[in-house]
Amino acid sequence: MGIDTQHEHIVFMRDDCHVCISEGFEALTRVNVSFGDKTIVANLNVCTNGLLAHGQVGLSNSAVKSLRVIDGDELVITHLEPINSLSHVRSKIYGNRLTAEQLDAIMGDIVKGNYSNVHLSAFIAGCAGENLSLDEIIALTRSMINHGKRLKWPGDIIVDKHCVGGLPGNRTTPIVVALAAAAGLTMPKTSSRAITSPAGTADTMEVMAPVELSMEQIQSVVKQTGACIAWGGTAQLSPADDILIRVEKALDIDSEGQMIASVLSKKAAAGSTHVVIDIPVGPTAKVRSQADADRLKELFEKVGEAVGLKVKVVVTDGTQPVGVGIGPALEATDVLSVLKDEPKAPKDLRERSLAIAGELFELSGKSKSGAGYKTAAAMLSSGYAYNKFIEICKAQGGFTEPQKAKYNEVITSQVAGTVVDIDNRRLAKLAKLAGAPTAQKAGMKFHAPIGTKVKKGQPLFTLYAEAQGELTYALTYLRSENGKDIVRITG
């Protein structure tokens, strides 16, 4: 029917059909839909007018894709057998601990698509906060790894990095990958596109080189250059995580157990052995206190050990954007400036990248303890890292310089004073309203980090857009009640 309901399968049926009648038109009824040897579980939506003819059923895009059907194919709709693992979800909700087998049964059903959003939401709620024990997190991580593909790479040491929670402009990954590969480490990096942020690493990288590579292409790029920076969407690594994470975002629920399992299952499935995890801490960051960060650090390292990963956690400043650009092309410009070791390159982005690469060098044994940062800095100043980056881009299909957006608007301070606080979440929203990441060149340059002394009329940030309409849209938001105090200045 050309209706996109994301991962949730929907089947549309007439109100006078047999299945609808015997199920009593119930909300949230779920049915099996089969075509050939493929069966999916779908939510039933009932059509009460002439959208469907007698004997016709409609499918959401996700269902069409899963069943690989075309118009006119004959489908079999049957009643759904009870999903046994839901009893474990209920058990968790009632406060019990789950065994590894029970968690594995739940992950199996989630990957098969047997859970509706309502079921997923209940499972997530049951696991929320600190409701999962260390053993449960380990079992969950293992199960997520096993219910998906697992990549293999040449060599024993495969390094990776991950940043927990969004900080606008915190685009260290392409730099760290170039530093690591320049130093001879293997770093096959797969990254995500933005889900709620103005740019994901894959979006930023795509400005400079193709990122939608097949697994064969990724293998070939890594063999040639020692690294890659590709989109991970096709890899089918920890698919249970992909499904859970969408509902978690809708609920805005923090679940430390789920988060740890999510991150580490993806890393282990991607074949990594040594992983540095960056946890930015700040009032509008994902992790808001040092105590939370310390707790996460301990769990990350323990769960990592249990699933065979060497994990090092670094806690960083999460109070404000990193670099100058926010949005794919604007962040790419920052990345290239750092890699070229230009004097005007954003210092904070440079320092973060060197620090993370340094930790990776020490963790993997490439540098002695305490010598990692220096090695990383040498890779930058020698030009090795920049050359390696261009080599990676070429191997991925060719390097392109980032372009500037056609429309922009400078936002200036209404008052004189000092910048004391930045709302990263609303700043990110503004960049999205201007078109990022779909419009690659859209977003903003941020000119006023915390502590900046500003005069009245001094630029705070510049909005960039590819269409006048989108620029207007962002400005409307900025001038509404929501746009107040995104950058807080006190006299």
Add this chain to the structure above:
Amino acid sequence: MGIDTQHEHIVFMRDDCHVCISEGFEALTRVNVSFGDKTIVANLNVCTNGLLAHGQVGLSNSAVKSLRVIDGDELVITHLEPINSLSHVRSKIYGNRLTAEQLDAIMGDIVKGNYSNVHLSAFIAGCAGENLSLDEIIALTRSMINHGKRLKWPGDIIVDKHCVGGLPGNRTTPIVVALAAAAGLTMPKTSSRAITSPAGTADTMEVMAPVELSMEQIQSVVKQTGACIAWGGTAQLSPADDILIRVEKALDIDSEGQMIASVLSKKAAAGSTHVVIDIPVGPTAKVRSQADADRLKELFEKVGEAVGLKVKVVVTDGTQPVGVGIGPALEATDVLSVLKDEPKAPKDLRERSLAIAGELFELSGKSKSGAGYKTAAAMLSSGYAYNKFIEICKAQGGFTEPQKAKYNEVITSQVAGTVVDIDNRRLAKLAKLAGAPTAQKAGMKFHAPIGTKVKKGQPLFTLYAEAQGELTYALTYLRSENGKDIVRITG
């Protein structure tokens, strides 16, 4: 668009529209949809083909109804402000207790339709099992009452009854109402239709008299006869409960707090003062152990007291169906047989009805302690109860005798032995597959209660259907793996 998604509002928009682009095509995105002074919150589904023209949006039936729009009306779609009460839901999920104000804010947003199914599911999970304290249950009940209409009746004593959890054929309500009204009590009974069962009280009553009465009609019937047995769907009593209960069913989660708040909020909103609650206990009933029933009994009575209701809980046998008929017309036949005090009337249905009415007489002060049952039995044998029932039916619009279904099939025992166990849930499913409750005359007569000694070939039950197709459908289920041992017989 003629798509029935039950209470969840869905708005369908083109993938190239502005709202879709700025929200990044995210799953489960929610938006405000306004028409005139009415605004609803709806889930966004994205249409990727030509189902919608440029500038067109589609709405689910529920959204059309709430906004009262017709084809061609102009709608305003805006971004959704954060729903503040979701932070309380998260707090509950993290294991904290909620204040009365916090629970009230959640109920307010639920009634306004601001919560998606995913949010509702998370709230239900947070309140599941024994996660609500007595104070929280009381606050929840009060809030549910306040977020809806409240009925008023003449007189100080208004009696009611409620049965927790389904037992097929347990249709005591019409009999108890007739007994109570015959004895001079006021019992304005509003009942539900079946949701997952083969018949609700409203479905059964509708076989004999109209039940879809306006509030004015209900008031008039009660004034004339002292009672009514009407469908409660139009009353807007405790609408938060109506919304929550649908998602609870989809999750099959037991939440004693939610259940108590659900039942007592409906009763208090309906203007009742004295309520008898029947809790059937059995292995396939809703409440499965005496200990659970005892705990519920205590909570029901305490919460009732806090919201100004006198509540008496009776714990009854929930191991097998009550009466002979299952399905609207077949249950109506049993009800009439008991009211006529016929010798062939099902004894179990008669005894349960008299016991509940007796408790109601004692609770309300109509009878002295210990004398209630006797008073009830006198109402039956004197013919007062039957006459009162016919009087109520006439006041509601006229009495009709139940009719028999056209198709039937007798199901006999494959073995000789004794009936030891009955799966009430699958028995109910069978009656539904035969067409109940939509097909009023469909369902079954059950001939083999626990303890019955049966010969090979002796009838266990008779299936009734209004169409051959539905009879076949039920028989197919019965002969599948699922149909085994619905009535378990051992040699």
